[in-house]
Amino acid sequence: ETITVNTSAPLLETETSELGQVVDSQRAANLPLNGRNFAQLALLSAGTEPSEPGARDEKSFGFSSNGARSLQNNFLLDGVDNNSNLPDLLNETNFVIQPPVDALQEFKVETNAYSAEFGRGNGAILNAVIKSGANELHGSTWEFFRNDKLDARNYFDDPTKPTPPYKQNQFGGTFGGPVYIPGVYNGHNRTFFFVDYEGLRIRQAQTQSAFVPPTAWRTGDFSSLIDYTTTTGVDCNGVATYAGEIFDTRGTQASASSPTGLCGVPFGYDNSGQPTNIIPSTPAVPGGGSLDPLAVKLAALYPAPNVANNPSINYLANPVLSETRNNFDVRVDEKVSDFDSTFFRFSFENQPSSIPGTFGGLADGGGFFSGVEDNSYRSFATSWAHIFTPRLVNEFRLGYNRINSQRFQLNSDTNVSAEIGFPGVPFAPGIGGLPQLTFNDVATLGSPTFLPSKELQNSYVLSENLTWARGRHTAKFGTEIRREEFTIFQPASPRGNLAFSSTFTDNPADPGTGGTGFASFMAGLTDGGSINNLHNVDYFRWTYAGYAQDDWRVTNKLTLNLGLRYELFMPVTERHDELGNFDLSDPSTPTIFVPKGVNAQLTPTIASEVQVSATGSPSLINVDKNNFAPRIGLAYQLTPKTVLRSGYGIFYGGQENGPCSNPSPGFNPPFFVSQSFTTPCIAASANPAVEDCSTTGLSHLSDGFP
Numbered sequence: 252e253t254i255t256v257n258t259s260a261p262l263l264e265t266e267t268s269e270l271g272q273v274v275d276s277q278r279a280a281n282l283p284l285n286g287r288n289f290a291q292l293a294l295l296s297a298g299t300e301p302s303e304p305g306a307r308d309e310k311s312f313g314f315s316s317n318g319a320r321s322l323q324n325n326f327l328l329d330g331v332d333n334n335s336n337l338p339d340l341l342n343e344t345n346f347v348i349q350p351p352v353d354a355l356q357e358f359k360v361e362t363n364a365y366s367a368e369f370g371r372g373n374g375a376i377l378n379a380v381i382k383s384g385a386n387e388l389h390g391s392t393w394e395f396f397r398n399d400k401l402d403a404r405n406y407f408d409d410p411t412k413p414t415p416p417y418k419q420n421q422f423g424g425t426f427g428g429p430v431y432i433p434g435v436y437n438g439h440n441r442t443f444f445f446v447d448y449e450g451l452r453i454r455q456a457q458t459q460s461a462f463v464p465p466t467a468w469r470t471g472d473f474s475s476l477i478d479y480t481t482t483t484g485v486d487c488n489g490v491a492t493y494a495g496e497i498f499d500t501r502g503t504q505a506s507a508s509s510p511t512g513l514c515g516v517p518f519g520y521d522n523s524g525q526p527t528n529i530i531p532s533t534p535a536v537p538g539g540g541s542l543d544p545l546a547v548k549l550a551a552l553y554p555a556p557n558v559a560n561n562p563s564i565n566y567l568a569n570p571v572l573s574e575t576r577n578n579f580d581v582r583v584d585e586k587v588s589d590f591d592s593t594f595f596r597f598s599f600e601n602q603p604s605s606i607p608g609t610f611g612g613l614a615d616g617g618g619f620f621s622g623v624e625d626n627s628y629r630s631f632a633t634s635w636a637h638i639f640t641p642r643l644v645n646e647f648r649l650g651y652n653r654i655n656s657q658r659f660q661l662n663s664d665t666n667v668s669a670e671i672g673f674p675g676v677p678f679a680p681g682i683g684g685l686p687q688l689t690f691n692d693v694a695t696l697g698s699p700t701f702l703p704s705k706e707l708q709n710s711y712v713l714s715e716n717l718t719w720a721r722g723r724h725t726a727k728f729g730t731e732i733r734r735e736e737f738t739i740f741q742p743a744s745p746r747g748n749l750a751f752s753s754t755f756t757d758n759p760a761d762p763g764t765g766g767t768g769f770a771s772f773m774a775g776l777t778d779g780g781s782i783n784n785l786h787n788v789d790y791f792r793w794t795y796a797g798y799a800q801d802d803w804r805v806t807n808k809l810t811l812n813l814g815l816r817y818e819l820f821m822p823v824t825e826r827h828d829e830l831g832n833f834d835l836s837d838p839s840t841p842t843i844f845v846p847k848g849v850n851a852q853l854t855p856t857i858a859s860e861v862q863v864s865a866t867g868s869p870s871l872i873n874v875d876k877n878n879f880a881p882r883i884g885l886a887y888q889l890t891p892k893t894v895l896r897s898g899y900g901i902f903y904g905g906q907e908n909g910p911c912s913n914p915s916p917g918f919n920p921p922f923f924v925s926q927s928f929t930t931p932c933i934a935a936s937a938n939p940a941v942e943d944c945s946t947t948g949l950s951h952l953s954d955g956f957p
Contacts, residue, residue: 268884323372331650339912364898367814384443415456423449471530543775570607674955788917820905822870
């Protein structure tokens, strides 16, 4: 005797007030997704918008739901937490595991008025479920590719050359069925497995354009900048000054006739008596300015200009980005008895990348999102469901997620500063490279700030849900406990950074009419910079939540969804109690609070102005204990084709992806120390005999950091 049951999902949901959408496996696999990222499916739901341009999660298709921050969304995989809690989303994704879309049984997005079972943030709930095996063997394979033969050229690429290379291959497969070991075990109707694998290979030329110093500038010749047709006054010698002229501010003099009280001295005159706009290799007069020997060495690191007749861009390159990803999931489902079932899932993903900077080599010139990157992910989830009676069901879930994300600047293990002869730049494995040098007129030189960055996440999740159906009521009760560790090592400026503007080659008598940042650099005069110590911050946080939910079918047409959730977001603590926070309530005695028992010392400069008080709690703040979140909703079927929904709820955004980055209490004194170098005044003068506005401790670039 055979009984066949056919069923399908109702076309109209009449029993809940929640808003959202379910995407089944067929739609998920068949919809065109760029990069086959399942998070894009969320944008099929009403009320969602992509993350704002420049958002840290933009690359991974982050989105905002009904105006909430994109970092407030809650990602679940098989009902277990799948959120990235890296301190500043170094991996640029909101989630831990990205399963292949072919491996998804369904994908559900809830955007509003969802039940008290869900919390954590005030955004959307995204719950993806990986397929399980069945009594029959099933599988699939795929490959998708893109390349430069199918794509157009970038607007800035050289039209006389072939389209830069681009190769992208995404491939994989799934396989599932019963666990069957001949002669040993037959898992039909009992034990099932499902595995998937996906690989991604991207080799893509990046169009990098910049304005690099013209060849003449690198030897101190800025004669191309001066405009002899536009006078701006006279210098200290009574000779006319011109727009675009550079001045030797080490020789600036006082002048009663000047509106600023100062007059400028050029680096030299030609035979006709006009300023040459050339910085000499040796001072023309004692104490005068000349080419800084370190600046000459550093300028030589720039690549030669290779674009002509463009005042904004004179350098173009196509270095190749390399990205590799390998990920797989293994899921085993077991029917223990007619009353008990369980599943186990393990997920693995590795994603190394090489992201080129503007120049490469010792010059680097890259930003925070360039360098050598490696993201690795691990996830474990298990569930046990027990049927006490047909009306009483319990489910217990346990999960663990780990992310190890790191990005290093180019030359991270090379002591470039020592090779060049840049004094005062510290070196250790991982922090090699040059200081970052920024200019107001040419491209950045050196290694980026905030690299290296190393971020680590360990998340432990336990949840319990009990469902009881009685009459017209379906009640659900549950709890969730999360322990999260998120570690960040991200020194802002481990090699130091320096900025160069036109100030120290500008016209002292008429500021803004002369000077250039690169000329100031070649003269060895910086506007300032900073350098800081190396400090690792190891944050922890506990979260406790409980809820009760009753879905009451009052009539055949009216359903009420009533719930209450309570969430206790414990404050963030640090493994070694290395947290500091400022108390400026009494300006006469500014204080930095640290946890009780911590013996912390400030640097002498700060200690002369600020005191330390070791009287704080481990988190330095009080616990917020009043996070009660009621949920009320109704669904009323007006006609067979029309349902009216209404909902109200309080949602606490006590936790979001990317918490506690730099800055945060772990990056405050006395544990994280930064030394800043600033100018004492703003005049275009570096002459100690008149007015010395050069950067304290860095009046000559060749002397390096003190």
